[in-house]
Amino acid sequence: MTKDILTLHNLHAGYQPDLPIINGIDLTVQQGEFVVLLGPNGAGKSTLVKAVAGLVPIHSGMVLLKEENITHLPAHLKLHSGMTFVPQTENIFTQMSIRENLQISAQILPKQLRAERIEAMFAMFPDLAKRPSTRAGALSGGQRQMLAVARALITDPALLILDEPSAGLSPLLVDEVFARIKMINETGVTILLVEQNVRVGLQVASRGVILVEGKVAHDAPSADLSGDPVVTELYLGGGGVEETAQ
Numbered sequence: 001m002t003k004d005i006l007t008l009h010n011l012h013a014g015y016q017p018d019l020p021i022i023n024g025i026d027l028t029v030q031q032g033e034f035v036v037l038l039g040p041n042g043a044g045k046s047t048l049v050k051a052v053a054g055l056v057p058i059h060s061g062m063v064l065l066k067e068e069n070i071t072h073l074p075a076h077l078k079l080h081s082g083m084t085f086v087p088q089t090e091n092i093f094t095q096m097s098i099r100e101n102l103q104i105s106a107q108i109l110p111k112q113l114r115a116e117r118i119e120a121m122f123a124m125f126p127d128l129a130k131r132p133s134t135r136a137g138a139l140s141g142g143q144r145q146m147l148a149v150a151r152a153l154i155t156d157p158a159l160l161i162l163d164e165p166s167a168g169l170s171p172l173l174v175d176e177v178f179a180r181i182k183m184i185n186e187t188g189v190t191i192l193l194v195e196q197n198v199r200v201g202l203q204v205a206s207r208g209v210i211l212v213e214g215k216v217a218h219d220a221p222s223a224d225l226s227g228d229p230v231v232t233e234l235y236l237g238g239g240g241v242e243e244t245a246q
């Protein structure tokens with residue numbers, strides 16, 4: 001049986017009350033799904049996930065996490081309710097070691113669970129486990145993103161929201177980061193990912209939601225979107241995913 005993890009009802013949000021960016025979004029993400037939010041620059045992808053995470057004011061509508069109304073819960077309390085958000089930038093403490101970064105995230109857990117969860121993250125991210133004392137600022141772009149994701153997963157969230165973890169990475173690192181995110185999804189974590197690159201996004205996620213001007217323009221399985229001539233023409237430069245993938 002499917003279970004709704006995240007439900008958005010007619011969500012309106014934006015940085016200022018008189019300047020709406022999100023214009024009435026209805027969306028449901030089910031347990032175990034991997035959903036990618038796509039759309040042109042300025043469509044409101046980042047604003048939407050920030051509003052869900054409690055970082056952008058919600059003007060009206062509702063956000064439910066596992067049927068609990070968390071619409072106006074402050075960001076730090078949303079963390080406690082089972083949702084974690086990895087922002088695009090400034091998502092690690094660069095002056096601190098890998099282990100210290102994880103220790104800080106583990107602070108919200110009961111004391112007796114902290115060491116166990118840190119070890120679980122090292123087991124999930126062997127690259128980080130190899131050098132726990134390395135300063136986070138010395139890591140490569142891809143490893144930094146993995147550390148940010150590990151910090152978010154330490155609380156064992158039901159929903160992981162990622163705002164463009166591929167930003168600024170080379171294509172090779174993008175593939176590595178997404179392969180790892182896919183593995184995380186396969187362990188049962190529900191994922192909502194913002195991605196600029198439609199091709200890459202539809203390859204990694206099982207469902208795509210395309211935003212245009214703060215509204216849902218398309219919501220369908222990734223395979224359907226990549227095979228849809230209208231979508232490929234508008235967002236993929238006329239080529240389907242399979243035809244043009246490198």
Ligand SMILES: Nc1ncnc2c1ncn2[C@@H]1O[C@H](COP(=O)(O)OP(=O)(O)OP(=O)(O)O)[C@@H](O)[C@H]1O
Nearest residue numbers: 015016021039040041042043044045046047048196
């Ligand atoms: N901090 C902010 N204050 C006010 N307006 C903002 C802020 N950040 C973004 N915006 C505006 O919100 C709109 C949506 O931006 P948003 O970053 O959500 O789009 P996006 O779909 O994520 O685009 P991109 O793919 O370029 O990141 C844009 O018009 C942008 O200028």
